Amino acid sequence: xxxxxxxxxxxxxxxxxxxxxxxxxxxxxxxxxxxxxxxxxxxxxxxxxxxxxxxxxxxxxxxxxxxxxxxxxxxxxxxxxxxxxxxxxxxxxxxxxxxxxxxx
Numbered sequence: 001x002x003x004x005x006x007x008x009x010x011x012x013x014x015x016x017x018x019x020x021x022x023x024x025x026x027x028x029x030x031x032x033x034x035x036x037x038x039x040x041x042x043x044x045x046x047x048x049x050x051x052x053x054x055x056x057x058x059x060x061x062x063x064x065x066x067x068x069x070x071x072x073x074x075x076x077x078x079x080x081x082x083x084x085x086x087x088x089x090x091x092x093x094x095x096x097x098x099x100x101x102x103x104x
Contacts, residue, residue: 021091029088038088039095047085
């Protein structure tokens, strides 16, 4: 991921968080995916292998795409107000925008 992609991801995540369209924390994200409210899940670059593996497994059960970002847990925490390795996006438009950024 280039620094441009990282900046765009951070900018979009800030807007998404201000719109209250994010769910933070592994357990909350898993619950959100199970309820069908998550449209994509973003993981931190320094998330543990176990966390990423379990996130991919849970999201795979509910057909929720997982995006590995270049943002660290600390950076995600500064953007969202809570240090976390996993964030769910609960808005289809924002999720599509994250997918477009990750595909570049």
